[in-house]
Amino acid sequence: MTHDKDRLLSFYHRMLMIRQFEERVKMMFLEGIMPGTIHQCQGQEASAVGVCFALNEKDVITSTHRPHGHAIARGLSVESLMHELFGKSTGCCKAKGGSMHVGDLDQGMVPAIAIVAGNIPLATGIALSYKMRREPHVAVSFMGDGAINEGAFHEAVNMGAIWKLPVLYVIENNRYAASTSIEKMTALDKLSDRAAGYGIPGVTIDGNDVEAVYEATQAALAGARAGDGPTLLELETYRITGHSRRDPCNYQPPEERELAVKREPLGRFTGKLLEAGLATQAELDEIAAAVETEIDAAVESAKAAPEPLPEDALEDVFA
Amino acid sequence: MPEKSSIAEALREGLREEMSRDKDVFCLGEDIAVPGGFGGAFTVTLGLEEQFRERMIDTPIAENGFFGVACGAAIMGMRPVADVQYSDFLLLAMDQIISNMAKMRYMSGGKIRVPVVMRAPVGATGRGAQHAQNPESLFMNVPGIKIVCPSTAYDAKGLLKAAIRDDNPVLMFEHKLLYGSKGARAESDAVDGSSEIPAEDYLVPIGSGIVRRQGTDVTIIGTLLMMHHAMTAAKRLADAGISAEVIDPRSLVPFDYELLVASVEKTGRLIIVQEGPRTGGFAAEIAAEVSERAADYLLAPVCRVASPDIPPPFAPPMENFYRPDPDNIVQAARRLVEG
Ligand SMILES: Cc1ncc(C[n+]2csc(CCOP(=O)(O)OP(=O)(O)O)c2C)c(N)n1
Ligand SMILES: [Mg+2]
DSSP, X not given: XXXXXXXXXXXXXXXXXXXXXXXXXXXXXXXXXXXXXXXXXXXXXXXHHHHHTTSOTTOEEEOOSSOHHHHHHHTOOHHHHHHHHTTOTTSTTTTSSOGXXXXXXXGTBOOOOOSTTTTHHHHHHHHHHHHHTTOOOOEEEEEEGGGGGSHHHHHHHHHHHHTTOSEEEEEEEOSEETTEEGGGTOOOSSGGGGGGGGTSOEEEEETTOHHHHHHHHHHXXXXXXXXXXXXXXXXXXXXXXXXXXXXXXXTSOHHHHHHHHHTOHHHHHHHHHXXXXXXXXXXXXHHHHHHHHHHHHHHHHHHXXXXXXXXXXXXXXXX | OOOEEOHHHHHHHHHHHHHHHOTTEEEEETTSSOTTSOSSTTSTTTTHHHHOGGGEEEOOSOHHHHHHHHHHHHHTTOEEEEEOSSGGGHHHHHIIIIIIITTHHHHTTTOOOOOOEEEEEEOOOSSOTTSOOOTHHHHHTSTTOEEEOOOSHHHHHHHHHHHHHSSSOEEEEEETTTSOOOGGGOOTTOOOOOEEOOSSOOOOOTTOOEEXXXXXXXXXXXXXXXXXXXXXXXXXXXXXTOOXXXXXXXXXXXXXXXXXXXXXXXXXOEEEEEEEESTTOHHHHHHHHHHHHSGGGOSSOOEEEEEOXXXXXXXXXXXXXXXXXXXXXXXXXXXXXXX
16 A cells, blocks of 8 residues: 555654654653653554554544553644643643543543553443444554453453454554563464454554554454454564663663664654655654644643642542 | 661562572562563562572463462462562452452361462552552451551561461552662652661561550551651651650551550550541541440540542642641641640
8 A cells, every 4th residue: 555645744743743752751750850650652653653543533542551652643632641741730631640541532542541451341342332322433452462461351352352343452562561571471473363262353563664554453443344343453563662760671682672773663664754755854854843842832831830739639539 | 787678678588588498489470580670560579580580480461360370379388479560450369369369268168278478569659540559458358368568677577477477368568668669660759668677587477566656645556658657747746745656557457456455545546547548448447446445445536547538649739638648647636635
């Protein structure tokens, strides 16, 4: 499939937005001006963007403890995210959620779930609601490679399969669950082989190729919308930052890491755009400048935004 | 003077000693034994894999599964120490803990022993609602599980060793802000829980509390971080002319009511401090028990200082509002004593 230039540049813009957002957040976190803990997705931008750009407005995603990229790809503003990370009342969850729970259902993203695999049954349930109400939407559950060993994964995917629900289960296989490598957690070569156990299609692709991710998602969604049921889509990628906070990643072999850094999606895609003459450096620079401006503005407004009052904590427990 | 150990170090040495003493002791959990890794979420098991390669088992992320595995190994006489990275994940293992571990001995008519130790970090520490809970009270409502809550390194080591040698499931809650974890896993806002640790082998008996500070006007009881806040409050109260006795129960099940009731008989007033929602919490249980046992001595109603009935919020101003602090305790004590 060939994509038109606008689409390619929109992939680039959003992937860069995620990368720069994460880099800025990391810097501010290390400076100590941002509260809490963070799990970042540098190196995994193509999976977030490739999947989310294939969705329709009313489709809904569920996400994990590593949700910033999913949120930006889904279309939440960097401003509402930055405010949330800074713990300001103006954040997307009114500072009640924080980094691990960003989301906005009105924008197609359930507040992220920080219990590994806890978000997968939600996607199955969202898809069940679509089926029962005969709505044409699709639910997508992101998950890490570590999540597929939880009972919740098995139970949720099986129900999606037997009820032929419009749901896509996306494994972002970055080879590690925190410090533990994938080889220590499963005896499988390909994680998508799990799909056979549920009687659904399983697909493994290069998750650092944003166009390939987009196309694979489109294909799976077409099946889901046509009533064929779920797909298990494995996206092979790598986290080129720490698991959380100040993790120095000493458990990753240096050679493996170096190779992964060479294959990271943003640099690769930039190279492709320039080499194939699909974009000029000047065009990319212009996009980068716009991204910087937007992030600068988000940081400034987040710093200036009001802190919640202590008693605000008492609100929002019940509907 | 011997150097002080942090709680993380004391737990690590406790594990090392028990694993050296008894080859049936082993650890299982997520990210506990990865070379170059974290040593669990708070560095407790750091480096133990070098000494006990086969008995430090990294599990997949599968809490209900590996807690069940621990139960299965335990009924065969092994002594597993299973840990979760955050106590919130005990909820995923709830079925194995409550349906199997807690009931196996009873259902077998007293034939089977389940010598499992479970370790779980608690406390609201800037991570949002799903990494911040204090589920002690949930488990207190389950007969068949002992529960310990060390607030100092000395107790952490002594209670852990006692728990490993105990023939029953023992759930140990540890506080994230007290570990004294170092390096990349250090916590901001940490509170010092370190102690001098004797060179010789020692145990802290499960079910025995300790008076941390003597006083005559009011008894303040709290576990983990709340014990430290109670001590801070007691010092401030002394400046205001109020003499507070501070009790650290160290275990929630079994509970040292003898110690607590004796203290309340002396002071006539009791404040129970609890991190975690007020309703249905362990503070309510202690209040009810003391009201029955020491009714004739109470000069004022038993008072709870607890979190409001909300999930732990993320932003610091709201989280600080959620987590009881020394100010809350001082105010409660002044109300009780000064009327
Ligand atoms: C039920 C549960 N167990 C453990 C954790 C602690 N934890 C947070 S992230 C993580 C690793 C997750 O790995 P993976 O699913 O591969 O996602 P990744 O971090 O690589 O994005 C672990 C063990 C958790 N949040 N929830
Ligand atoms: Mg992973």
